Amino acid sequence: MITTLLHLAEGRLVRVSGPLTVSVVDGQVLVLGAIFSRGSSFHVDEFKSYGVKALVDSSLKIYMSPGASVEEPQSGEEPLDLWVSRIDDVMRRGCSSLAVMGPTDAGKSSVAALAANRALLRGLRTGVVDADIGQADIGPPAFVSASIVEKPILSLRELRPLYQRFVGSISPQRFERRVAAALVESVLRLRAEEGVDFIVVDTDGWVQGVNAVEYKLEALRLSGIESIVVMGDRELYRLVDRMYGRYGCGVVYLPSPAQRRIRDRGARRILRSRQYRAVLSGSRPRRISMSDVSVQGSCLFAGTPLTPMELQEIGRILGVKVLAASVTGDALVAVVAEKPRGNSVARLESLYERQQVYLVEKGSVKGVLAAVVDERGREHPALVDDIDFATNTITLYTPFEGEVRGIVFGNVRLNEDYVEVGRPSRCLL
Ligand SMILES: Nc1ncnc2c1ncn2[C@@H]1O[C@H](COP(=O)(O)OP(=O)(O)OP(=O)(O)O)[C@@H](O)[C@H]1O
Ligand SMILES: [Mg+2]
Known part of the structure; x- marks a missing residue:
């Protein structure tokens, strides 16, 4: 040192x-x-x-x-003064909420922290909603979290989650409705239950295309966010200004720092891993009967279970042991002891007249990220350890110790070191 x-x-x-x-x-x-x-x-x-x-x-x-x-920065390289003056200006105009949008590494979370610090200096009770599920700072990735800021912060990571909602994916595509619902709920609860005077929302870095932008603006508009700061992308700024510029304090453009630490994919994965570990390590295993809980986010548990005879028949076609299977409208999902060989899946598709057959290998349910839902509808992080299909019970690790009414499964899987493994899948289980 x-x-x-x-x-x-x-x-x-x-x-x-x-x-x-x-x-x-x-x-x-x-x-x-x-x-x-x-x-x-x-x-x-x-x-x-x-x-x-x-x-x-x-x-x-x-x-x-x-x-x-x-x-020593070159002249014009450091945006700090401009950031402070533009954010102060939003507050001076009496607006009580602000969201930050922009591509990855644009400086969104930094400006969100800065806005919270400026609100604190004004003596405002300040809340933050972290709706960036990919590079989550307050709670674990794949969750939207909210917190109250009690003292100046240099990173949203210093905050502990007060509320959290499970999205189940670290990428918002196809999960827009859960992100949007969680964002709206978090803002409304901070206002109603915590009596905050100022709210800052950090958003995900998916800003390519109108849909990516519009789903976020929809959630911000419905939660009554009065101003939006767009970081580092002038074209994005013009798009957001056309869609939001006449509401509240309007849309503000801020440049990204010209020189800054950039995190590559590896660094981002490490950062996410730290966040998973922070909430899940030290969890104790819990055994829960699947028939005692409501289940979402699972292809297998959404379908009508097949009978033992049907399982045997499928097993015969695939040439491997089938532990569980179900059918929904267009899909058949089967849990297999090991990967079958050859093109037996195609035979299964035509036999059951299903467009899609998903095979889940038994061993791959371990490490699936999930949330358990308590009797008040609150969600808590959990990690699947195993599912015993003979007894229809699941073992999962979670810091939550109360009564579990539901489980929501995500499309992320972690290894023993809390590092993401495999690709996100529509039907992890
Ligand atoms: N005034 C500044 N001067 C130089 N670098 C800065 C300044 N403010 C923030 N940074 C750095 O810029 C980088 C990107 O900032 P930040 O993490 O806020 O971006 P982000 O848009 O939230 O990224 P992500 O997509 O990962 O969520 C960080 O390394 C941050 O520390
Ligand atoms: Mg960020």
Whole structure:
């Protein structure tokens, strides 16, 4: 670790990239719209960079781990002042809610945190809804989470979820209705139950095409969000402005930082894995009879179960043991002990006159991400361990200890290290 002492004259700005910790020895600095005074300190993790601006002559002690850097930005590179002034302007105009939209890595979550910090400085009770299921910060990925901001934050990750809703996928495509419903519910609950004065919504980075944008705007409009900040994409800004510009405080454009830490797919996967681990590690196993719960998000459990004789018949065609199977309108789902060989699936399709036959290998139900639903309809993260088809019972890991009324299965599967494995599938089980 390298320790340096940095003097920053009033008005000067540096860009710091983690992992590092800054302690304010003297003076006062602005980071993400929050003010850090003498004696306080803040941490910047390995995947983050921020502008740090001296509000008065300041001295900073910086503890840098390998990979960290402190640089002087070129003129026009650092957006911090512009971000603060545009966000302050929305608040000055009396608007009490703001959503951030933009492509991945545009700076959405940073501006969401900044807006929360500015609202706190105004003494407003502030709530945040994290509707970015792919790069979730407050709760686990595949969940929409909401929280109250009690103190200045440098990342939404510092917040603990107060509410959470399971979407079941880390990508919003085909799951738009769950994201939208969860977003609307979270905003309304923050207002009704928590009495917040200001709400910030962070959204997913899927902004290609009108549908991607429109589903988010629909949810924001229905939850009464009064202004939208579009980050780093002028064409997107014009589209959102045409669709939302006349509501409330309208649509604001903010540039992304010209120089910033970018996370590649690997880094994003690691970040998601940390979030899964944070909520699921330490969970205890629970055995639940599938006939005692309502089930959503499963192809198998949605269908009419086949009889033992039919299972045998299918097993004969496939040449493998079939543990369970069901049919719905156009699909047949069968749980098999192992992968069958040859083109026996096609024979099954024609025999049962189903357009689709999904085979689920028994071993692959382990690690499927799910949520358990309690008697008040609240959802809690869970991970499938095993399903015993002979007794129709499921074993899953969840931190929730109360009565379970329902299970919602997702399309994400995790290994023992909480790392996503395989591709998301329409019918994981
Ligand atoms: N003022 C700044 N100067 C330089 N870099 C910054 C600044 N503010 C934020 N960043 C960095 O820009 C990167 C992207 O920011 P952020 O995580 O907010 O984007 P995002 O749009 O939420 O990304 P994602 O799609 O992963 O959710 C981060 O590394 C962040 O630390
Ligand atoms: Mg983000």
